[in-house]
Amino acid sequence: MSGPASCAEEYSMKDINDCLPNPCNNGANCTDQRGSYTCSCRTGYTGTNCETDINECASNPCHHNSKCVNSIGKYECVCENGYTGNQCQTDINDCLQNPCYNGANCTDQPGSYNCSCRPSYTGKHCETDIDECASNPCQHNGKCVNSLGKYECFCKNGYTGNHCQNVPKVLIKPTIILKTAISVLEGFSLLSVPCHAEGIPTPTITWGSAINILPSNARQIAHYLVFDNVLMANDGFYMCRASNEVGEDIQVVHVMVNEQLLQSLWFLILNHPLISTRPSRQHFAPSISAPSVVQANYYTPVNLTCTVTGYPVPNVTWTHKYQQNVIMAFGKSLHIFQATNATEGVYTITATNDVGTSKADVTLEVVHGVPRITNPPKSSLYRNGIDGNFTCQADGVPKPIIT
Numbered sequence: 126m127s128g129p130a131s132c133a134e135e136y137s138m139k140d141i142n143d144c145l146p147n148p149c150n151n152g153a154n155c156t157d158q159r160g161s162y163t164c165s166c167r168t169g170y171t172g173t174n175c176e177t178d179i180n181e182c183a184s185n186p187c188h189h190n191s192k193c194v195n196s197i198g199k200y201e202c203v204c205e206n207g208y209t210g211n212q213c214q215t216d217i218n219d220c221l222q223n224p225c226y227n228g229a230n231c232t233d234q235p236g237s238y239n240c241s242c243r244p245s246y247t248g249k250h251c252e253t254d255i256d257e258c259a260s261n262p263c264q265h266n267g268k269c270v271n272s273l274g275k276y277e278c279f280c281k282n283g284y285t286g287n288h289c290q291n292v293p294k295v296l297i298k299p300t301i302i303l304k305t306a307i308s309v310l311e312g313f314s315l316l317s318v319p320c321h322a323e324g325i326p327t328p329t330i331t332w333g334s335a336i337n338i339l340p341s342n343a344r345q346i347a348h349y350l351v352f353d354n355v356l357m358a359n360d361g362f363y364m365c366r367a368s369n370e371v372g373e374d375i376q377v378v379h380v381m382v383n384e385q386l387l388q389s390l391w392f393l394i395l396n397h398p399l400i401s402t403r404p405s406r407q408h409f410a411p412s413i414s415a416p417s418v419v420q421a422n423y424y425t426p427v428n429l430t431c432t433v434t435g436y437p438v439p440n441v442t443w444t445h446k447y448q449q450n451v452i453m454a455f456g457k458s459l460h461i462f463q464a465t466n467a468t469e470g471v472y473t474i475t476a477t478n479d480v481g482t483s484k485a486d487v488t489l490e491v492v493h494g495v496p497r498i499t500n501p502p503k504s505s506l507y508r509n510g511i512d513g514n515f516t517c518q519a520d521g522v523p524k525p526i527i528t
Contacts, residue, residue, distance in 0.1 A: 150176045169198025188214045189236065207236030226252045245274035264289045265326070265370075282327035292370075299324035299367035301376040302462035308381045309355050316352040318378060319453055322367035323424075323463060328374075331366045339363075357382050411435035411476035413485040420490045421464040429459040429487050431474050439476035439483075446471040464491045496525035 144155035149164035153175035156163045166175035182193035187202035191213035194201045204213035220231035225240035229251035232239045242251035258269035263278035267289030270277050280286070283293030302321040309316050322328040330348040332339065339345070342353045352359055360382040367374045415431035433439055443454040453459060453472075461468050469491040476483045502515035519525045 148174050150174050167198070186212050188212050189216075205236055224250055226250050243274075262288055265292070266329075283325040293325050295325055296371045297323070297325040298372040299328035299369055299374045301365055301367050301374045303365050303376040303378055305377075306379040306381060308383060309352075310383050311355060311357050313355040314353070316355050316380075317346075317453065318350040318352075318363070318380065320348050320350070320365035320367070320376070320378075321462060321468075322348070322365075322374065323465065324367065324369050324371065326369045328367035328369045331368070333364045333366065335362050335364070352380075355382055357384065406436055408436050408478070408480050410481035411439035411478055411483040413474055413476050413483050415474055415485050415487050417486070418488045418490060420492050421461075423491050423493045424463050424465065427461045427464050427489065429461070429472060429489065431457050431485065431487070433457055433474075433476045433483075435476060435478050435480070435483075437478050439478045441474065441476050444473050444475070446473070461489070464489065466491065 142157045143160075143162040144157045147155050148162060149155045149166075151170045152167050153170065154165040156165065164173065164175045166172070169179050169181075171177050171179050178195075178197065180195050181198075181200035182195045185193070186200060187193040187204075189205055189208045191205055191208065192203040194203060202211065202213045204210070207217050207219055209215045209217050216233075216235055218233050219236075219238040220233045223231065224238060225231045225242075227246045228243050229246065230241040232241065240249065240251045242248070245255050245257070247253050247255050254271075254273065256271050257274075257276035258271040261269070262276060263269040263280075265284050266281055267284065268279040270279065278287060278289050280289035283295075285291040285293075299322045302323070304318075307316075307318055320330055320332065322330060330345075332345045332350045334340070339350075340352075340356070340359055342356060343359065344351055344353075350363060350365075359380060362377050362379050364375060364377050412434045413431055414433075415429075419427065419429055421427035429443070431441070433441055441456055443459040445453055459472065469489055472487045472489060474485045474487065496519050498517065498519045502517045517527050519527055
């Protein structure tokens with residue numbers, strides 16, 4: 126006859142369900158076992174009770190220095206520029222977007238690209254045109270003009286060479302041709318005072334006043350001193366300076382401004398009905414008569430003249446074709462002190478009164494000295510294969526080229 130069962134025997138007869146309550150975390154399934162339990166973890170978790178999140182980035186699955194972002198049961202690679210793929214394992218061809226400009230060649234590189242620029246371009250994308258003039262390659266104040274892959278030097282008169290490096294063999298100190306005095310009426314809309322200078326190399330012209338500062342309504346345009354709306358304060362002396370590598374010349378012109386008030390009063394007096402005894406005249410438009418062509422020898426003075434009719438007496442101005450906005454002279458004649466290549470061309474005469482305006486053109490042709498051989502080469506006998514030297518000298522204006 127058996128007695129009561131022991132605790133061990135009772136436990137063995139009836140097992141406790143260890144999955145109640147569920148000891149497994151994060152949604153894991155619990156399986157009861159004899160005296161124990163087992164947790165079946167969901168993807169991304171580990172541990173006895175599935176309490177630990179697995180770090181999928183611990184194995185460094187992302188390539189090419191990309192960033193790994195861990196999440197529950199998975200990871201994501203954030204790729205660097207130039208790479209793609211789940212693990213950033215694929216190099217993108219960065220040249221497919223044509224990032225290089227101006228015909229440059231693109232070379233794909235790991236995660237990047239390189240642009241091989243054509244001559245005259247620079248920059249990461251060859252987007253910048255190289256300014257070949259930045260280094261000032263033109264000598265003796267030559268003007269540099271930049272273009273694609275090259276530059277060109279425009280030399281001052283007398284200098285030659287690709288960089289204007291050849292100094293002229295003949296050097297002439299500047300000589301200024303300038304009127305000593307010019308009279309103008311106050312309020313005149315545009316007064317231009319020319320300062321001509323000859324010399325080799327071509328002189329540089331600079332205008333100044335007695336205090337070296339031009340009035341606010343005055344400015345220099347090329348070799349002209351131009352006044353807008355002449356003021357009484359503009360009356361004074363103005364200095365023209367011409368300089369080159371040889372030396373300089375300075376001349377002074379006196380600009381004399383006459384008061385507008387005096388002329389207006391005199392006009393009123395003469396035209397007052399109680400004073401004036403002059404019979405009224407019919408107004409008619411200006412008419413100009415002038416030669417179409419005038420020839421002058423090189424480096425000699427020349428006068429261009431015209432005949433102008435009209436009433437009231439027209440205002441006559443002269444302008445040069447290449448300086449249309451600059452008045453060179455007033456009145457019926459234009460005096461050119463020395464005929465040169467710079468003074469050659471078309472001059473326009475404009476006559477204006479209250480009826481209308483008339484224009485005429487006069488072409489100045491500068492006649493140069495015909496080349497003349499002064500020392501012809503002499504006949505000589507040389508043996509076959511021996512170099513021979515022949516000398517030929519010539520004069521003329523401009524200096525002839527001997528070939």
